[in-house]
Amino acid sequence: MKRILLLSVVCLFGIIKGKSQVILNEIYTDPGAGKQEFFELYNTSGSTVPMSLDDYSIVTFFELGGKRGFYVLDLPDLTINPQGFFVGSASIPFDCQSLSGSTNSNFSWNDAVTLAATNGYLKKWVQGTENIGDGNPFYDEAPLPPNFNDFFYRRTAAGASYSI
Numbered sequence: 001m002k003r004i005l006l007l008s009v010v011c012l013f014g015i016i017k018g019k020s021q022v023i024l025n026e027i028y029t030d031p032g033a034g035k036q037e038f039f040e041l042y043n044t045s046g047s048t049v050p051m052s053l054d055d056y057s058i059v060t061f062f063e064l065g066g067k068r069g070f071y072v073l074d075l076p077d078l079t080i081n082p083q084g085f086f087v088g089s090a091s092i093p094f095d096c097q098s099l100s101g102s103t104n105s106n107f108s109w110n111d112a113v114t115l116a117a118t119n120g121y122l123k124k125w126v127q128g129t130e131n132i133g134d135g136n137p138f139y140d141e142a143p144l145p146p147n148f149n150d151f152f153y154r155r156t157a158a159g160a161s162y163s164i
Contacts, residue, residue, distance in 0.1 A: 021045070022056060022080060028096050029152035035096050037152055038089035038105065043080040050079035053086065054119055061163040062153035069126040069139060071151055076107050076120030090149040110147055122148070 025042040039058070043051055054077035061070045073088070080086040089105040096102070107114055109122045125139040134141055154161055 022051065022053070022086075024058075025085065027152055029154060031090075031096065031149060036090035036094035037149055038087055038094060038096060039152075041080060041086040041088075043082055043084050043086070045082040047082050050081050050084075052077060052079055060151055060153060061155075062150075063155060064153070067126050067128075069124060069142070071153075072121075072123045072125065073109055073151065074119075074121045074123075076115055076118030078106055078118055090151070091147065109151065122151075 021044045022041050023044060024039065026040040028036075028038045031037050041053070045051060053075040056075045058073045058075070059070055060073075062068070075088070078086070087105045088107055088109060090108060090110055092105045092108045092111075093101045093103045094105060094108075107118070107120070109115065112122075115121055122144065124142045124144050125136070126142045127138065128140045129137060155163065
């Protein structure tokens with residue numbers, strides 16, 4: 001009986017350990033002059049198979065000039081190695097803190113051609129009802145500025161500084 005129970009526990013642990021999870025490991029939110037935002041994901045899997053990020057999205061919220069809304073970054077169909085890191089940034093190369101000209105980014109959310117070619121996108125949605133033809137009666141898609149570098153918007157209201 002003990003052997004059967006032990007074997008069952010070992011098999012169950014093997015099934016659970018085989019599952020992977022991607023976590024938001026780090027974000028650089030306040031780039032300042034001449035620096036760029038970035039985020040880093042980490043794949044916790046102990047598997048040997050890389051994981052596709054095609055089914056992952058990052059959503060951040062903003063309040064600008066009396067308007068509220070959110071950004072949706074649908075991650076590109078790129079892979080992250082088991083126990084590996086994946087970086088997205090506002091540009092490649094990018095500068096942050098004391099690092100200049102880093103090319104350690106897997107993609108830039110401002111590179112629309114690469115995003116489209118890898119099944120990803122970045123969209124801005126603003127609260128409103130001007131265009132119900134987009135299938136969203138409460139938010140309207142709005143254009144993003146070129147070289148968009150405020151994906152991680154810092155809220156000034158009471159409560160959480162960032163909503164991601």
